[in-house]
Structures are given as structure tokens and as C-alpha cells.
Amino acid sequence: MAQKNNLKYILLGLLNEQSLTGYDLTKAFDSDIGEFWSANHSQIYPLLKKLELDGLIAHELVTTGEKLEKKLYSITSTGVDELTTWLHTPTPDLNANKDEFILKLYFIDQKSDPLLRPMLTEQLTLHTNKYLHLQTQMKNKFNNQMPSSNNYGHFLILEHAILREQEYKNWLEKVIDNLD
Amino acid sequence: MAQKNNLKYILLGLLNEQSLTGYDLTKAFDSDIGEFWSANHSQIYPLLKKLELDGLIAHELVTTGEKLEKKLYSITSTGVDELTTWLHTPTPDLNANKDEFILKLYFIDQKSDPLLRPMLTEQLTLHTNKYLHLQTQMKNKFNNQMPSSNNYGHFLILEHAILREQEYKNWLEKVIDNLD
DNA sequence: TCGACCATGTAAACTGTTACATGATTGT
DNA sequence: ACAATCATGTAACAGTTTACATGGTCGA
Numbered sequence: 001m002a003q004k005n006n007l008k009y010i011l012l013g014l015l016n017e018q019s020l021t022g023y024d025l026t027k028a029f030d031s032d033i034g035e036f037w038s039a040n041h042s043q044i045y046p047l048l049k050k051l052e053l054d055g056l057i058a059h060e061l062v063t064t065g066e067k068l069e070k071k072l073y074s075i076t077s078t079g080v081d082e083l084t085t086w087l088h089t090p091t092p093d094l095n096a097n098k099d100e101f102i103l104k105l106y107f108i109d110q111k112s113d114p115l116l117r118p119m120l121t122e123q124l125t126l127h128t129n130k131y132l133h134l135q136t137q138m139k140n141k142f143n144n145q146m147p148s149s150n151n152y153g154h155f156l157i158l159e160h161a162i163l164r165e166q167e168y169k170n171w172l173e174k175v176i177d178n179l180d
Numbered sequence: 181m182a183q184k185n186n187l188k189y190i191l192l193g194l195l196n197e198q199s200l201t202g203y204d205l206t207k208a209f210d211s212d213i214g215e216f217w218s219a220n221h222s223q224i225y226p227l228l229k230k231l232e233l234d235g236l237i238a239h240e241l242v243t244t245g246e247k248l249e250k251k252l253y254s255i256t257s258t259g260v261d262e263l264t265t266w267l268h269t270p271t272p273d274l275n276a277n278k279d280e281f282i283l284k285l286y287f288i289d290q291k292s293d294p295l296l297r298p299m300l301t302e303q304l305t306l307h308t309n310k311y312l313h314l315q316t317q318m319k320n321k322f323n324n325q326m327p328s329s330n331n332y333g334h335f336l337i338l339e340h341a342i343l344r345e346q347e348y349k350n351w352l353e354k355v356i357d358n359l360d
Numbered sequence: 361t362c363g364a365c366c367a368t369g370t371a372a373a374c375t376g377t378t379a380c381a382t383g384a385t386t387g388t
Numbered sequence: 389a390c391a392a393t394c395a396t397g398t399a400a401c402a403g404t405t406t407a408c409a410t411g412g413t414c415g416a
Contacts, residue, residue, distance in 0.1 A: 005402085006280055013283075013286065022369090036276055036286065040404075040405065042369080042370080042406080045368060045369060045370090064367090064412080067411095067412070068367065068413065069368090071368080087288070091281040094306050097277035097279070098186070098218075100186055100271050100273075100275070101271040103216060103217060104267055105336055105337050106337055107193040107196070107263070107333060108267070108332060109332060113332075115267060119271070122271065126272070126274050151289060152293075153289065154286055156355060157285050159351070160282070160348075163347050163350075164347060167346075168340075171343055175336060185374085187376090201394095201395075206395095219376080221396080223376060225397060225398090229397095245384070245385055246385085249384095249395085
């Protein structure tokens with residue numbers, strides 16, 4: 001979906017914590033931030049170039065081994081300013097979260113439709129796995145406790161994600177039980 | 181985001197219930213289906229043309245008043261087949277639901293950040309309103325009861341949406357309370 | 361040496377939003 | 389008459405995905 005260049009702020013936000021390469025930034029979407037946003041390297045590399053042109057980030061070359069060069073990006077003070085401005089900007093719009101399964105379900109008219117049970121159980125598996133995955137993340141990153149300092153936001157969104165998956169699981173289980 | 185042409189199936193799904201104009205289909209995203217997907221008329225009209233070219237839908241002209249012509253679209257048997265195939269296709273991927281507020285929260289490091297409270301209360305207002313809106317929808321459409329026939333999927337997703345907003349609200353309230 | 365992973369890039373196609381454009385109907 | 393709504397379309401732009409393309413490093 002054509003959003004408001006949120007990816008730009010994600011990159012600035014991540015670089016505000018530490019200097020990273022495009023590859024590192026790409027990987028960040030496989031874990032942490034991946035629970036809430038997705039992006040491919042083919043989108044990230046060009047954007048990094050643009051952000052550098054705009055003076056929001058800068059890179060230095062680092063060589064690994066014999067000749068493998070990486071571009072280690074860091075945020076500039078202008079970049080920090082833009083990030084801060086973004087954080088201070090209200091977020092007044094709730095965007096419909098586009099869930100393909102929910103869409104299909106919308107078009108199932110009858111409780112007796114034989115498609116219903118396999119669809120629901122498939123989703124239950126997916127959401128149970130996601131739930132367990134998030135639990136593990138919480139254990140690994142925060143040892144199930146609210147951090148006394150730092151990463152408070154990260155803790156909060158992980159907590160929220162877990163509650164969300166729990167709700168999704170519970171609802172699916174209830175609906176499946178009720179099919180009989 | 182570049183998805184898998186989900187909009188196509190939404191249009192087919194809606195036209196499978198009854199014949200509609202492009203304008204009607206556009207309006208459907210303001211209510212019902214709008215809780216789960218968004219689309220503008222500028223995306224819908226060209227897609228309707230394409231679907232007609234592909235033989236999935238057909239239109240007849242209906243004249244209102246003196247000369248206002250509307251195109252009343254209906255689904256063809258080929259269209260029904262494609263819709264059915266889609267409904268039978270597994271939905272094995274959970275896509276990250278992109279929530280800008282959650283993204284911002286991720287970058288708030290300290291519990292003491294003065295930004296935190298206004299951000300959270302802004303979202304609480306939004307989600308409370310959404311919750312109340314969904315409750316009203318449920319009352320209007322289903323009178324708070326599971327339908328004995330028809331629209332079972334619609335009922336389910338509305339129920340799920342309400343539970344989801346309830347969770348979101350509860351979480352926000354808890355976090356705000358805990359700020360003191 | 362070989363496979364997994366590190367590392368960076370581009371191109372094409374697709375999906376989605378915002379803006380531009382026009383005209384008719386209906387109810388007050 | 390006027391405003392709100394009905395009704396349909398295109399153009400430009402922005403964001404996202406998939407595929408193409410290349411080469412280096414590290415550990416078993």
C-alpha cells in the first residue's frame with residue numbers, strides 16, 4: 001500500500017540506535033521489527049541512497065576479509081531531527097489491517113460450509129505458532145519482565161503482539177468449538 | 181503493498197451476492213468490508229473494466245432519470261469459478277499488519293519519555309471510537325446474535341474485530357495506568 | 361570444496377493513493 | 389437555486405514485491 005514513507009523512519013530509527021549496513025537493516029525485518037512491518041532489500045538499498053543524498057544518513061566503507069566492502073550507515077544530526085519530528089507527529093488514522101483470511105471468511109455465508117473448518121484450523125495453527133514465537137522472543141529479550149530502563153517501547157509492542165495473538169487464538173478456538 | 185490481487189476477489193465476492201455498480205462497490209468500503217480492506221474508486225473502476233475483459237463479470241447499462249447511465253455489473257459463471265477457487269486456496273501467510281503508531285512506539289526507549297502519554301491517549305481515543313462503532317454495527321446488523329442463516333462469516337469477522345479492539349483498548353489503558 | 365550466509369545492487373510489474381475532471385439527480 | 393450525493397473516469401505519483409544479477413566470506 002502506498003503509505004507515508006514509514007520505511008524511511010524505520011531506517012532512521014534503527015540507525016539512531018547504532019550504525020548498520022543495508023544487509024543488517026534488511027535482517028532486522030526478519031525478527032524484531034518484522035512483527036510490525038515488512039520490507040525487502042530491493043526497497044531498502046535504494047532508499048538508503050536517497051536518504052544519504054538528502055543528508056539524513058552517511059556511510060563509511062568497511063572491508064571484511066580480503067575485499068568485501070560493506071557500507072556502514074550512520075544517522076546525521078539532520079536525520080535525528082527528522083526522526084524526532086516524526087515521533088512528535090500525531091498518528092490520527094487507523095488503517096484497516098488487511099488480513100486475507102478475514103477477507104475469505106467474509107464471503108462464507110453458511111455456518112455449514114465445509115470449507116469453514118479447514119480454514120479455521122489452518123489459521124489456528126498459524127496463530128498458535130506466531131503466539132509461541134512471540135512468547136519466546138519475550139523470554140529471550142526481556143525475560144518476561146518489564147525493562148527497568150531502555151527498550152520500553154519494544155517491550156510494550158511485544159506485549160501487545162502477544163495479547164493480540166492470544167485473542168486471535170481464543171476467538172478461532174471458540175468458533176471451531178461452536179461448529180459442531 | 182503489492183498483494184495478490186485481493187481486491188479482485190473482493191469485487192467478485194460482492195458481485196456474487198448481488199449485481200452492483202462501481203459506485204456501490206466503492207461505497208461498500210465505507211462500511212462493511214471497510215473494516216478489513218480499503219480501496220478507492222480510482223482503483224475500482226479500472227479493475228472492473230479489466231475483470232470484464234477477462235470475462236469474470238459483465239455489465240448492463242441502467243438509466244436513472246433522464247440520461248444518467250450506470251453500469252450494473254454482475255458476475256459470470258467464470259467469475260464464480262475463480263471466486264470459488266480463491267476461497268478454496270489455503271492462506272498460509274500471516275502478513276505483518278502495518279500500524280504506524282506501533283512503529284513509533286518501538287522507537288520510544290524510556291518509560292519516562294514525555295511523548296509516551298499523549299501518544300497512548302491519542303490511540304486510546306481512536307480505538308475506543310472504533311470499538312463503539314463496531315458495537316453499533318453488530319447491533320444494527322445482527323442484533324448481537326449469531327445469525328441462524330446467512331452472513332455467518334460476516335458475523336464472525338465483526339465479532340473478531342470487536343474482540344481485537346477490546347484487547348487494544350485494554351492494553352492501552354493498562355499501559356497508561358502503569359505510567360504513574 | 362562446497363554450502364550457507366554475507367553483501368549489494370537493478371528492473372519490471374503490480375498495488376495503492378491523491379489529484380484532476382466531468383456531469384446528473386434528488387431533496388430542500 | 390443550491391447542496392449533497394450519485395456516477396464514472398484518467399493521470400501522476402508513491403510504495404511494494406518478485407525476479408534478475410553478481411560476487412565475497414566462513415566454517416565444516
